[in-house]
Amino acid sequence: MNLVAKEYCACRIDNDGVLILSQFAGAAEQLKPDALLVNPYDVEQMATRSSRRSAWRGERMTRMKRMRCV
Numbered sequence: 001m002n003l004v005a006k007e008y009c010a011c012r013i014d015n016d017g018v019l020i021l022s023q024f025a026g027a028a029e030q031l032k033p034d035a036l037l038v039n040p041y042d043v044e045q046m047a048t049r050s051s052r053r054s055a056w057r058g059e060r061m062t063r064m065k066r067m068r069c070v
Contacts, residue, residue: 002026003027005019005021005025005031005035006027009031009067009068010068015064015065016057016060016061016064017064018060018063018064019031019035019063020035020036020038020049021036021037021038022038022040024039031067034063034064034066035063035067037049
């Protein structure tokens with residue numbers, strides 16, 4: 001399993017940030033409720049999810065807190 005996604009969450013001690021993760025990544029199964037999963041081969045989906053990364057701060061913090069507890 002690639003741990004880079006989990007390391008990103010662990011390093012976000014301010015609980016702010018958005019994880020955009022390939023649905024094919026090993027960590028996707030554990031982080032899928034709160035990470036924004038994308039098919040990296042679907043350009044339109046990537047654009048849509050990337051625009052969502054600027055979600056309001058409260059939502060970002062809630063998602064990151066839950067991912068940090070996994």
